[in-house]
Amino acid sequence: MTVLPVPAPTPVRDPHSVWMLMRERRLLMHWQPLFDLATHDVIGHEALVRTPAGCAWRNPDHLFAAARREGCAMELERVCVQLAATEAGHAGLGLLFVNLSANALAAWTDAPAHTPHGQPDLPLAGVVVELTEHERVRDLAALRDVLARWRAAGAALALDDFGDGHSSLRLWAELRPEYVKIDKYFVRDVHRSGDKTKTIRALQQLADTFGTRLIAEGIETVDELMVLRDLGLTLGQGYLLGRPLPTPCSALPVNVQQALQSRQIWVLPQEPHVIHRGLTAATLLRAAPALPGHASHQDVLELFQRHHDLESVALLDDQQRPVGLITRHTFQEESLHNPYFRELYGRRPAIMHANTQPLCVEIHTPLERLTEVLTSPDQRYLREGFILTENGRYRGLGTSEQLVRRVTEARIEAARHANPLTALPGNVPITQHIERLLHNGQPFVACYADLNHFKVYNDQYGYWRGDGMIRLLARCLTGVCDARLDFVGHVGGDDFVLLMQSGDWLARIERAVHTFNTEAALLYETTARQAGGIWAEDRHGVRRFHPLTTLSVGVVRVDPAHYASAEAVANAAALAKHHAKQGHVGIQILSDVGEGPAHSLVADAAGTAAVSAVAPACQ
Template identity: 25%
Template sequence: MKKYGNGLLDRKLLRELALRQSSGTVGLLYVQLAGGGDNGRTIIREWAREQPQLFWWGDMGADACLLLHVPGRDNRALTALLQASRLTLGTRLQALDAPPLLGDTVIAHAGRGHSPEREVLEGIIRARARALRTAESAKEAAGGGASGSEAAEGEALDSSRLWPDRSAAPGGAQIGSLAAVVPTFGPQARVSELARLFEGNARIQGAVIAEHRRPIGLVMKEKLHQLLAGQYGLSLYWDRPVSRIMDKQPLIVEASAPVEQVSQLAMDRDYGRLYDIVLITRAERLIGAASIRAILESITSLRTEAARTASPLTGLPGNGPIRMELERRIRGAESFAVIYADLDCFKWYNDGFGFHAGDELIRFTARVLQAALPAESGAFLGHIGGDDFIAVLAAADGEAACREAIRRFEAGVGAYYGAGPLPQTTDREGRALDRNGVALSLSLLACGGGGSERPTPERISREAAALKKRAKAEHGSVYVAGRVGGNQHGEGRL
């Protein structure tokens, strides 16, 4: 039995795996070569020659899976062998410029009864997930922490399902949260390997062709079946490299892309590609794929949740989405600004002009704040409740947005007082104030992103409220600026 196979589900491998499964335990050692693929393969080949328990090495381009066998039903011996193998091979591969990911798992033992194809594929999923968790733990131990998107990747890869029926975007609306494990092959893999994969796994709809973890093509099950079903399909393509028949222009998106934007891109494709899976990358490296069904279900879920939590008065996102947006910004590497908006003397207005007029003033304030935020910048506006609003935007845009909001508010609020003289303005206790009408108080809080000190949503809320209190102590529409952990450092008005 040779120890090297061109791809994953080689016919000889499946026969050998089934035989060894009946007489002992089989483990899988997964290696992902981030760089230096040729040098990495040479190191693996030399190491494999020294391993008597290793009976197969499946070369998948940027990935490799090595199978080891221990007679008997005691998993402890196999676990010890896998740990030792991961350590020794990992030590040798550290010489590469880009250290690889390594993971291992038990994939088969006597009496389990699963098909060899399923054992190998699910084993790779588990081993890869373990490799990612190990890498993240090492990063956290070194003080690097794990970003939310990286954690989402590990969670997606840890699924035992080869292709989820359902998928949502928990905690956000980025396509990376929908990344599911997808079979990956190198461009020299044979068409026959993909055909066998699809034949034995009804839930797998497509396979990615990649070089050094960078996707270069896609093969969908239905299209491959159509190709092979032609009059000369089997004879022409069965033993050809998959690069000859792959779609060289699949839809590839970065993990940070919004789900709705990706949905639009997917629906804009020609009809023949309309239901092809979408490949998801991070820094141009493949992290998974999403089916059209998963994307559409996610959008439905997001819109339903947005409608459920939105303010019925303004239609703006409520407290749940506000917190999610703050947490997303806190996890990010960029600094950002938070604007907390409140109407001074709103109770006086509501009591004197009526609840309906008060609702209209709140809607006017929402429109003012929305118009003051920079267009197409990813700025977020939420309605906390009553006359309180919160905006989250890029740090550099904060002061300009505050000035524009005050300008627009002062220019338009007079229309809500009606004709005739303005009644005496009073505070909440009914005491006369030395000011006329409603004013807009803004607190502008600068928050650093990705630094050693990461604020919490609660801390941001407390400090923004303290700044707002300073703004409300001033006459007229005004903003007061500060930063998390620092003191107030400026204020402005028109």
């Protein structure tokens, strides 16, 4: 293989010159492996340049910064690619990933060339060019031409650090790379960020559209690795899998292999669900006639008589801008208190009885900002409604009923994703996680937690303290769970669902029951705590003694082969909870035994157990 000639610059005396490093062939290559996370095989290595001992530039960033100052950055890129290709040809590294800026690649028009013996000057078979500096592509046509020749010689293209460059998505569509490397930002702490998991899912859809393989780079922890695996990413790179070293890597570290071999799935972080997203005040718009600002009371009265469903009317100036809002209720009140109201005021301007400072809302205002109206000290807006405008001009009216309905609907929808009291996942993510567990095919435990005698406590002490007890329950449940393997969801009220893969799940639940029962007792007044409960009316109005609130947990050991849907699992867990509450026990376990009857292992908070036959678990 011939070596790219390095142009002779003006003589440089500095022995640490980048030019001198290139001319004297003193640059070194390190190799960082890339792995197939499904097969655990090395698919290739990324070539990373290093400087020799004693060099003034101790890392690649400093080296390339110096090359830019010396005006030889593009030459340095070429030398690094040639050096990597030469060494890789002798080492059998699999795919060879090399970094090139878009401009350096576009300018490399003399490759691939051939030697007099017919051998390629720069062997490109198995080379994957990682395109960097996406935002500074100056000549896309030239870049496509060079890429076509390189691909014909066996090379492939990867977009590096996708998500960091400003034009990456355009380049993805234009260049159709074989690989896209997801920027480290989206990989770092992905197990804690629902936004990042959502972004990666979106990238997977793009990859499917363009026929591209995704590579997650920057994997540094087992938690990140497992979430990426469970999201379906099959290619990875990072310090956890293998650091850049002078010699190639041949296998995954043992601890990483063991983690990937685990059949348990990781609990994915919840994606944020924002209420009202995309909704504006335009959704509240009701077309309604208006009157000029000089309209008389008689004009307003006649308008109300013609439109029986109209509760308010806006008064407008000559530019169609609101100057007042008058309500039907105002007319009715004035007429009731003054039988001569029409005779006295009929010809006089109606604005004298109008609200001259009505609430005016631009139709493009986000709906969440209007929720402030519901809690505003000025409650006139709830009675008379508000005026909707566009660029200050009248468009129609909005009513408090519409606003309350829209906000309620949005909050109900949001609660299906995350309970507003505890911020734990709601019904939608609970169902999604059960489906993931069933699809995984490995046994797991489904638990349904509910409180005994909670309604009486809530009625006796008020909803504020009742909410405090529910938050206590949430803390007790989440506190005993392994956040990576055990999912905790809040169905609503005092109902919680746990989906557990921890091997010591029973000990964890027993600890939650004991902790809750102990701490919940402290929420009662001293006299009630000493008496062991409170006297209060039951739901039938009969006054009787109610014990202190305690926790019951129904448990089902789930074999995915016996359950066709998430609903079936939820029904089985709810049945177990029902038996636990009926039997006044802390924990009740329904074990699925195929066609025969299910059996129950009844355990109290102390952990003692007995076996008894119960109804079959729902299939």
